[in-house]
Amino acid sequence: MTKHHVTATVNGDEVEFLCETQETLLDVLRDQLGLTGTKEGCSTGDCGACSVTVDGRLVCSCLMLGIEANGKSIGTIEGMASGEELHPLQRKFLEHAALQCGVCTPGFLVAAKALLDRQPNPSETEVRYWLAGNLCRCTGYDKIVRAVLDAATEMRGA
């Protein structure tokens, strides 16, 4: 089987990889590029653990093929902090104890950042509906929603 040669940008770095037609972007990120921060919870686009951004748009990477990433700019959890400085969302998740097991956390953070990039001043309801595609089984979402609202407040003030 011939593999496809793909060139993309991941977290600002140019990457090249070879992938088979059926391989998802999630497979490529995890198995070829070693970026295991993006998690697989269902592979059907129902849990949001594999959330990434593609040219700024929030996507379940399990629903996109690796070859579709050609020429695109991908953002994953590994690119969220800048240097030693955590993104305000990452910091607020820690301060609010908005994670327990932590497996859904990368997906929530990527999704929440995509929200705040569009809507810097979301209501609680907007946060809840935007994040409705990300499943968390540990927290009951209370502390996650508080962390996102608090990060939004801080980012607006900064």
Place this chain on the structure above:
Amino acid sequence: MQEKVNDAPGSDYTYVGTRPIRPDGVDKVTGRAKFGADLAMAGQLVGKVLRSPHPHARIRSIDTSAAEKLAGVKAVITGKDFMDQPSEFIPAGEMMINYRDVVRNVMAREKALYEGHAIAAVAATSAAVAKQALKLIKVDYEVLPHVIDVVEAMKPGAPLLHEDMYTAGVEPAPKTPSNVAKRIEFVLGDVAAGFKQADVIVEREFTTKPVHQGYIEPHACIASVSEDGTADIWVTTQGHWIVRAHCARLLGWDVNKIRATSSEIGGGFGGKTVVYLEPLALALAKKARRPVKMVMTREEVFRASGPTSGAHVRVKIGAKKDGRIVAAEAELKYQAGAFAGSPVQPGAMCAYAPYDLENVKVVGYDVVTNRPKVAAYRAPGGPISEFAVESVIDELAGRIGMDPIELRLKNAAKEGTKAAYGPKFGPIGMIDTLKAAKSHAHWRTPLGKNQGRGVASGFWFNIGGETSVSLSLNEDGTLSLTAGTPDIGGLRASLCMMAAEELKVPLDKIRVQIGDTGQLGYNFLTGGSRATFSSGMATVEAAREVMKEACKRAAKLWELPEDAVEYKDGAVRPAGPNAGKHNPMTLKEIAGIAGKTGGPIAGYSRINAHGAAPSLATHVCDVEVDPETGKVSVVRYTAIQDAGRAIHPSYVEGQYQGGVAQGIGWALNEEYIYGADGKMQNAGFLDYRVPVASDLPMIDTVIVEVPNPRHPYGVRGVGETPIVPPMAAVANAVANATGIRFTDLPMSPPKVLKALDEARAKGTAKI
């Protein structure tokens, strides 16, 4: 943040009761943390499992020859690769296990007993090759009639799962086999006499559906077996010592040959206390002589890993007009799935545990059906029986015309109460949580249109158990703490805080890790809400050993008797008449002299932690029912629970909130749906709908603290109790809103709408 009631003694702690950032936090918000599927090994193969398409079938033969010949296939295994095991029930935490059944559950032998039952497994160079190989395995099935429903399975003439299963606990012993594995009974006093005194009696039957733990991380492991027979397994689990024990037993290997390392664990809730893939991965790795990685798909998680029981429950309670309960009876029929061992026993034990009653009778049945074998799920068995009891108590309060909190207060268990299941309670917080509920603003806030309010209480035992912890004083005075109970929701933070409190050193001077099975003595798993309790107790003991040894070393240096030296405020000091004779020595200074005063300093605690204490909760729930669609929305929720003492209150609140969310899912949405063909129809997160952020309100919490006198910091387990009250709290709120008592879970929109339409036709609906 959330309010905290009860000014328990000891609030002057430096670290205990504060809310620091958890030590494993940064790695979890940056994607660094390594979960079960995140490790790769050089030369690794992909393992995949062939699963039965039939709910019940005899396996006449399995032909793996074509699969073995496929290029890229390195190993194929079936049930024949595992030795058979004798039938023997062994206690395993809150559940019992029988290796005869475990070996058959990880890989079918004579029969496939549920759709999704593992039949064979392959290891190949890629996932694509492995999947192709599965298609080449030929299985000759003799399809048998199946039974899915618990009541159907109990009937004479129902399809038999195990021809040699005779109901235990029945006199005289039955002569014909049955799907009823066991009958149990708890009796206190005389219920018949009790019911005679009752002014009001309410009797109801309830059904609940199997629901899945729903951890977001599927089961995953990677195993490597060396040519010398030593093996390594990296696995997402609630207990890697348990994984080691089960795998060694099933493979016939010495325990020391297997080193199990627990990855970060992406949720468990009881579902990761058993083995599925692990023995297969080790067997494949041994056969292939290469590492084998196995990860379940979400569909496999639903079809082949344990949900909790669905059940049929009858509850009958009698009370005097003043609210005093005079007799209480329950009959519990729990599905075990394909093998005996439902949580009916704990379900029966805790059914009436929150109450101080004289006459109680609980009968339980453990019933096999053609479904995946149930696994523990957060307070296994408790939510089912207590849903029924708390619903009937609510109805009883309505019939008497009494406030439901008052009725519970009138009957509440307290210190000294003899529980129906045997023990006498120490200090417990049932009354405290009820009083906190009554005085909470939530209880007095007026309701809106189409809204109703419900209250329910809940009980869970909590356990201790075998635990080992080591604490090493490093050469620069910092400390390394190693525990063996996997950290699912903030354990490392709590252990670090308790160690820091003992040693009076800053939190960042102690690094906590979860050790592998080669680094510590035996550790039972993270379950039964035991980790903070047991590993915390062991951590305190290890810290005290370090302090004692530090004193000993200083005494040697100062040429004083050991008892003339004390550890205080983070330093070793001369005590009593010698006070002030020498400058205090910090741990850093003690570490500096360790070599010349006797060698490395460490505390090592290996205990069987006794004194675990129950945690009680009372929840208040407001719902709004849509009169046109039947959709129930939870609009306000308050969870009040006794934590003993909250070491890190944020993670205690998190346990309350998470349990509530799972309970609301159980009440309103979640269920295993089967077709007439015995196959699950909703094996994915789209159709098995767990609550999402937009389904829920903020979940308010109140931490009540009635310290557990048997723990150095008063800790009770807190993780399981929060899932016990929600189903009844929601159902009681729905009854309050609609005037309709729902006894079948989930209360999904079609069911609620149908009941509303019927009630409207009769003129009994409130909305």
